[in-house]
Amino acid sequence: MAGTNGTPKAKALGARLKEARKAAGYTVRGLADQLGLSHSAISRWETGARSPETEDVASVLAVTGASSADRSELLEMARGTNDPQWLSVQSGDRERQMAALLEFERDASHITDVSPLLIPGLLQTADYARAIMISGEVPPSEVETRVAVRVGRRETLTRRNPAQLLALVGEAAIRQQIGGRETVVDQLNHLLNVAEMPNVDLRVVPASAGWTPALEGPFVLIDFDNDTPIVHLENRRAALFFHESADVDAYRSAVDKVKQVAMTPADSTALIANVITELETTT
Numbered sequence: 001m002a003g004t005n006g007t008p009k010a011k012a013l014g015a016r017l018k019e020a021r022k023a024a025g026y027t028v029r030g031l032a033d034q035l036g037l038s039h040s041a042i043s044r045w046e047t048g049a050r051s052p053e054t055e056d057v058a059s060v061l062a063v064t065g066a067s068s069a070d071r072s073e074l075l076e077m078a079r080g081t082n083d084p085q086w087l088s089v090q091s092g093d094r095e096r097q098m099a100a101l102l103e104f105e106r107d108a109s110h111i112t113d114v115s116p117l118l119i120p121g122l123l124q125t126a127d128y129a130r131a132i133m134i135s136g137e138v139p140p141s142e143v144e145t146r147v148a149v150r151v152g153r154r155e156t157l158t159r160r161n162p163a164q165l166l167a168l169v170g171e172a173a174i175r176q177q178i179g180g181r182e183t184v185v186d187q188l189n190h191l192l193n194v195a196e197m198p199n200v201d202l203r204v205v206p207a208s209a210g211w212t213p214a215l216e217g218p219f220v221l222i223d224f225d226n227d228t229p230i231v232h233l234e235n236r237r238a239a240l241f242f243h244e245s246a247d248v249d250a251y252r253s254a255v256d257k258v259k260q261v262a263m264t265p266a267d268s269t270a271l272i273a274n275v276i277t278e279l280e281t282t283t
Helices: 008-023 028-035 039-047 054-064 068-077 091-107 126-135 140-152 171-175 181-195 245-261 265-281
Strands: 085-088 110-115 164-170 200-205 219-223 230-234 239-242
Touching (some): 008 039, 008 054, 008 068, 028 054, 054 068, 091 219, 200 265
Antiparallel strands (some): 085 239
């Protein structure tokens, strides 16, 4: 049965259906006419406000001439769109989650990234991201594609009407030697440049802060102008989206607690500059 709740998976499916419609050259009304539906039904599916039945998805894909691979993927994706949480463990579904994350970032008005051990993905340089992926046993044939995708996420911060970013980064991430000294120095210099952007609030959480909710693990809180916020969690084996208010509120409270002990933007960039100096002068 179709649902009406704007879950993360429904939004992701809607974005893919919209992509298929546009690729086929249909307007919303044109596709609705082909399917014998109201244009508002198509609009609700594409925004994720309403979850289409699997049969409806199949009809859209047939009319738009979707490939066999896309058809199989989206019909699989159409299952469980009413679930309040979207947990991905298998590699194929995790790839769909990453595509959804990119879409959510593009639509976001504000992104909060709490990252205690690594530089946030939105702020990573290509060499830093590459070093993580190689060490993380990403198949060699996939490394460069994934690096390009990660670096491309920066567009969220540089586009017209860019998203606001609050990055709460652990001091351990600033000092972590990933990819060698030159890679780290380049990455930290990139952070200093990004910190000058008017839509970026970069704050370091000092090691002296003791325990904070950030130490429970990294997370991303994504806010939209006219939609329900979403939280994204990811670890080595799984990824999770959720949007229910109680869960979102718990992570928003965690952000407030971490922000209370974080350094000011000025002190944060001063620390980063000092670490760069240490790396460049230490033999």
